[in-house]
Amino acid sequence: MTTTRILTVDDSPSMRALLNHALSAHGFDVVQAEDGMAALDWLANNDVDVVITDINMPRLDGFGLIERLREGTRHRDRPILVLSTESSEDKKARARAAGATGWIIKPFDPAKLVAAVRRVAH
């Protein structure tokens, strides 16, 4: 059985530390990027099973990251979960239209986050 590899994208070091702790404790292989651009750079040469991304980030935000990943064929079917403090229906609809797989509201519940990752991971 292979380990599920997750890329988390968040500009907050505090949030990255919480995510790393929550996901690593459940046996996931966790890779982290500080914004959408760093995630794109890393994904150009690496693969993951699931991407978890914040929305409000410098350089390239979560919407832009999802759109860029869905442009090509390589990440067309990659599960992408948005993890955000935002909860407006407008923003959820925008993420859905861009190709997001799901939306999780911060502050996240580690058990719910892990269950969602397991559900969408291929």
Place this chain on the structure above:
Amino acid sequence: MLHTPIEPARNRTTVMQGQALVSADPRAEFSTVLGSCVALCLFDPGANLGGMNHFLLAEPPRHDTGPHPDAATIDEHFGTYLMELLVNHMLVRGGSKARLKARLYGGADVNRTTMRIGEANADFARGFVNREGIELLATDLGGTSARRVDFRPASGQVRCRHVNDSFAPPDRPTIRPAKATGDVELF
């Protein structure tokens, strides 16, 4: 005869526990009274934009006979969320994280207990600001007296005064909003 210009009336808003408010209005003033609670004031001098939050995260120990009976416990998930909420409000209004300047106030042990709830909150807030790489310009944390903080978000001006403890709100940890429970929606 010379006339001293009369300062325009301020649009004053009290920042209640659990709130995070942001404004670029030059007439706006955010005010709060802190006991054990901590307030983070953020200012972006490039956007003339500021924001303030007000929180209490720590809870007294549940078992006095535990291994660390004097230690208060911090809900880091909720604390990080409350801080991120303020930062995000700033970014959405045109602020830049790289330009943010921080000031921290509060975290007093107003009840003179051994649980040091205020200290735990102050440590968390200072740690968050440091981890996020936000420049910390000033702090007035700890001690045993309550504080009143007045912050003008468009200029970044702050006035912090020590006040009678009776003005401080009681020590009740900030309640998680019902909608923010980590709910998952798959599309």
